[in-house]
Amino acid sequence: MLEHPASILVVEDSPINQRLLCKLLGKEGYAVRTADHGQEALALLRTFRPDLILLDILMPQMDGLELCRLLKVGEATRDIPVIFISSLDDTSDKLSGFEAGGVDYITKPFHPAEVLARISTHLKLCRLQRQLEERNRQLGLEKQKSEALLLNVLPARVAHELMERGAYTPQSFPEVTVCFVDIVQFTVAATTLSPEELLGELNALFGAFDRIVEANHCERMKTIGDAYLFVAGIPEASPDQVRNAALAALGIVEYLRERNRSGARPWQVRIGLHCGPVVGGIVGTKKYLYDIFGDAVNIAARLEALSEPMRINVSTEVRRRLDGAFDFSCPLSVEMKGKGQQSTCFLEGRRGQTSGG
Numbered sequence: 001m002l003e004h005p006a007s008i009l010v011v012e013d014s015p016i017n018q019r020l021l022c023k024l025l026g027k028e029g030y031a032v033r034t035a036d037h038g039q040e041a042l043a044l045l046r047t048f049r050p051d052l053i054l055l056d057i058l059m060p061q062m063d064g065l066e067l068c069r070l071l072k073v074g075e076a077t078r079d080i081p082v083i084f085i086s087s088l089d090d091t092s093d094k095l096s097g098f099e100a101g102g103v104d105y106i107t108k109p110f111h112p113a114e115v116l117a118r119i120s121t122h123l124k125l126c127r128l129q130r131q132l133e134e135r136n137r138q139l140g141l142e143k144q145k146s147e148a149l150l151l152n153v154l155p156a157r158v159a160h161e162l163m164e165r166g167a168y169t170p171q172s173f174p175e176v177t178v179c180f181v182d183i184v185q186f187t188v189a190a191t192t193l194s195p196e197e198l199l200g201e202l203n204a205l206f207g208a209f210d211r212i213v214e215a216n217h218c219e220r221m222k223t224i225g226d227a228y229l230f231v232a233g234i235p236e237a238s239p240d241q242v243r244n245a246a247l248a249a250l251g252i253v254e255y256l257r258e259r260n261r262s263g264a265r266p267w268q269v270r271i272g273l274h275c276g277p278v279v280g281g282i283v284g285t286k287k288y289l290y291d292i293f294g295d296a297v298n299i300a301a302r303l304e305a306l307s308e309p310m311r312i313n314v315s316t317e318v319r320r321r322l323d324g325a326f327d328f329s330c331p332l333s334v335e336m337k338g339k340g341q342q343s344t345c346f347l348e349g350r351r352g353q354t355s356g357g
Contacts, residue, residue, distance in 0.1 A: 006123050007052075011034075011040075011056060030119075039062055065097065068084075150162060171281070180227065186267075213230045230248065231292065234278075234292065246318070256268065273303065324351070
């Protein structure tokens with residue numbers, strides 16, 4: 001007896017053959033239902049989904065071949081295996097049965113052992129096919145999750161190339177705007193917070209930064225502890241990339257001012273902004289990280305370190321590209337490691353819309 005009895009629909013106009021098949025299949029533990037002709041079978045199949053159909057060919061009203069063709073175009077019935085069982089034994093008759101969509105053909109008078117063997121074989125094949133389809137569905141879902149994860153940690157174009165080719169070719173970018181954002185006194189504040197509070201604050205801050213960066217057509221590269229790095233001009237160059245990065249940096253400062261006024265735990269940031277050539281590529285073979293390298297990255301980091309709380313320290317290259325559209329203050333001459341004396345200034349806001357401290 002089967003643990004979960006398979007259901008079989010016997011479509012046969014001969015009462016004798018119908019009784020013989022019902023008795024034979026019932027002894028093997030199958031759940032059997034019957035129909036005398038094609039129209040009755042169609043009516044039954046509106047509410048009943050058998051695991052297999054035994055189908056006679058010569059029947060009144062609708063023959064078995066026509067019924068099988070109808071079943072194979074119906075979305076709900078096309079995958080039900082159909083075994084023809086008929087007194088027609090010419091090769092052409094059997095070919096007609098297979099062309100109509102049957103999976104097997106048994107001639108009458110039938111041998112009980114043959115009927116049972118063929119039914120068992122096709123039920124197993126059908127079960128394996130369903131298992132394979134389910135496995136493929138699961139693999140498809142896992143693939144979607146993997147692709148979504150890659151798109152979360154890599155720029156879209158980089159992720160798509162990696163998924164399509166299995167590799168990403170490092171690229172040189174002649175001009176990229178690099179922005180470092182560092183949370184002031186975060187390490188000190190972290191000693192007074194529980195792990196849950198600490199991660200909650202970081203997630204809230206970085207989540208807001210992500211939204212601001214994305215809204216200004218920039219790309220977050222990575223976070224390092226409480227430092228946040230984003231760029232404009234990767235992986236697609238843009239004539240507005242310096243402007244976009246500046247607006248994103250100003251947006252982060254304005255967000256924190258509003259947040260601090262709302263009564264939330266106050267945080268401040270220092271920001272450094274520079275533009276120049278970089279190389280971008282994927283680091284790692286098991287855990288992927290898209291990173292950028294070059295002097296522009298180092299200069300942006302040093303500008304951030306030399307900045308002040310809630311100020312955006314920019315290089316002369318950034319100011320030159322933004323001059324006329326944005327306001328700047330406090331020209332500075334600073335000693336920059338490896339660069340000597342460098343001129344920098346603070347980005348205050350758009351021309352005519354300078355935000356207050």
